[in-house]
Amino acid sequence: MRTHTGARIPPSLSKEPPPMLIALTLLAAAVVGFGLEWLNVPGGLIIGGMVGAAVVTLAGGVEDLSLPRPLVTGAYVVLGAQIGTSITREFIGDLGRVAIGAVLSAAMFIALGLAVAWLLGVLGIAPEGSILATSPGALTVMSAAAEQQGTGPQVAVFHLVRLVLVILSLPLLIRLSTQAG
Structure with missing residues (x-):
């Protein structure tokens, strides 16, 4: 993983993203996804999920964030x-x-x-x-x-x-x- 400045996070720290960051990412994806679905936007769940997760990733300053493989x-x-x-x-x-x-x-x-x-x-x-x-x-x-x-x-x-x-x-x-x- 890298920070928003491009600095590499040591491999020992980058194996798994912090659980709170995963939870926040999933929460943002759900909120935006369900919000767009409620607004009757076609494909709102997946589009909103992408947007919500992207916002957390970009705002959190962490690049290369991956959700745990079993979840995906x-x-x-x-x-x-x-x-x-x-x-x-x-x-x-x-x-x-x-x-x-x-x-x-x-x-x-x-x-x-x-x-x-x-x-x-x-x-x-x-x-x-x-x-x-x-x-x-x-x-x-x-x-x-x-x-x-x-x-x-x-x-x-x-x-x-x-x-x-x-x-x-x-x-x-x-x-x-x-x-x-």
Whole structure:
């Protein structure tokens, strides 16, 4: 871990963050997350959790703060379980009907994401984890995948910006599509 001035904290002191800092980080993440959820902000829990934790990290002057691995692993298991519980027989039955469109759409988005990642690299502005950052996917899933590969924050920002822009542009796009049809 490092302090906000860049000074390294001795390894003996940086193995585990102080329990109070972990508690404060989780509390801030929960307060901001639930606050945004209460305000009906789409993705409020995860966006607020990120913002609340970032505020504590930045205000506390400690960089490289990591939550305990068992806590993070448990969160991934719960997230995976939540996604898994949405798989129903009806969902499986509908797969055949939408599979061709879904595969075509996914292939196009993956190709576009790879092209954007390549372009960012050529321009010298590619973030760490650029392929994950420009790939299609849900903010939570892509951020979790990036975190496991050690590129979490930059990938999360890419998906957060995409999500916010989609949410802000949807009313206009829906209005335009209904007028055109």
